[in-house]
Amino acid sequence: MLLAEALVLLALLCLLARSVSSSNHALVLSACFAPYATVLDAVAVGVLAVSGRRVGAGVALIVLLALATPWLRPLRGRGTVYRRRSDADPSTPDRYTLRVMSSNLMLGQADSAAVLRTAAAHRADLLMVQELTCDALAGLRTAGIGDQFGFQYAPPAAGGVGTALFSRYPLTGTRCHPGFSLQVISASMSLGPGSEPITVLSSHLAPPWPFPAAVWRAESLRLGQLLGETEGLLVAAGDFNATTSHRPFRQLLRLGRVSDAASVTGSVTLRSYPANRRLVPPLLGLDHVLVRGLRPVSAAMTPIHGSDHRALLVTVELPGDSRCER
Secondary structure: OHHHHHHHHHHHHHHHHHHOOOOOHHHHHHHHOHHHHHHHHHHHHHHHHHOOOHHHHHHHHHHHHHHHHHHHHHHOOOOOOOOOOOOOOOOOOOOOEEEEEEEEOOOOOOOHHHHHHHHHHHOOOEEEEEEEOHHHHHHHHHHOHHHHOOEEEOOOOOOOOEEEEEEOOOEEEEEEOOOOOOOEEEEEEOOOOOOOOEEEEEEEOOOOOOOOHHHHHHHHHHHHHHHHHOOOEEEEEEEOOOOOOOHHHHHHHHHHOOEEHHHHOOOOOOOOEOOOOOOOOOOEOOEEEEEEOOEEEEEEEEOOOOOOOOEEEEEEEOOHHHOOOO
């Protein structure tokens, strides 16, 4: 009984952590594990009910419903989960969709060839990378990224601070946004004559650890404001160092007037980090693709050799006036 009651208390802590925008490291960490606390609380409900502890079971059930509601909402027919088709032909992309790939390169240590192979298999139109170093950029160029993506914006940055945009379509109005610890860059992407331009943004926000969590929270809100000030179609992807359980991330979505692609498609179990542990599977969904004016139809993740993040692969459907012959 004590164990079951302890599980309920843990679930309550995670529920509190998910509900507040806090700079306390313990609460930030607790919010990360809200999905797992939901499962443990369900076990506690069963144990308390079987043992005749009706009041305890009732409390645990209320906590369970409060925790589970956000995970159940996206499952109501909101889309399909991406599955790689073995017969997909990269030379014949669908003119009605845009395929996006986001990948954290782990301080430039990810295998450049593996990144490009994954982009080719997914038939990516837009590749956004984070933790890009000068050596990693050179490696991508040597591996032939220029043949796969004819347009790029990769402003120089020391260490693994760099981010980059690689596109099959022209990029204009490129910009590196100030006020962030790591690089946040954007550009306008044109799919063709007469099509509505799409603002594309690659971001890497400060982590809550070892950075002060207050910096992490402030940058999340700052990026939300930046997205909210941007008009029109939008794709923003990268390592946000936050899960959907973190209130600052949900505030970012509201301020930016954007949707999380994985949540929209019902892919609520996608986890990207850590991806380089033999005995520990990816536990946290820190990487996201956010969209406005575009309908996500699929989302999936795949490992990249040499990186501690799995790459996020998202397909979005273009509005009628942005469809083009490719």
